[in-house]
Amino acid sequence: MKIQVREINEVEFEIEVLRSKLPVLVGFLAGWSNPCLLIEAALDEVAEACNGKAKVLKVNVDDNPDLGTWYGIQSVPTLNYFINGTVRAKIVGMASPKAILAKLESLPQRPSDEQF
Numbered sequence: 001m002k003i004q005v006r007e008i009n010e011v012e013f014e015i016e017v018l019r020s021k022l023p024v025l026v027g028f029l030a031g032w033s034n035p036c037l038l039i040e041a042a043l044d045e046v047a048e049a050c051n052g053k054a055k056v057l058k059v060n061v062d063d064n065p066d067l068g069t070w071y072g073i074q075s076v077p078t079l080n081y082f083i084n085g086t087v088r089a090k091i092v093g094m095a096s097p098k099a100i101l102a103k104l105e106s107l108p109q110r111p112s113d114e115q116f
Helices: 010-018 034-050 065-070 097-106
Strands: 024-029 055-060 078-083 086-092
Touching: 010 024, 010 055, 010 065, 024 034, 034 055, 034 097, 078 097, 086 097
Parallel strands: 024 055
Antiparallel strands: 024 078, 078 086
């Protein structure tokens, strides 16, 4: 069964992203953007590859403008990598599933690695 990335809104963001014990990849997307439509397939592929080691979610910036503003999203697609509720890396623009996964794998795998 193919995994599809779940879309979340501002209300769900705190629990799903900021309080997550797992690393979280959030795609900030817009329905009118052709690159966003293309990268959604890549995100589905990444979600399958993560297989419970990380969450992959998406946010529609038109429907959730406060999140876009809060995270300084100036162009879509933008992928933010969160660990312990903090952005630790990002990709702006198109990227292959391989590049998206490589960036995710370069981050610390355990939340405790980031605690000081």
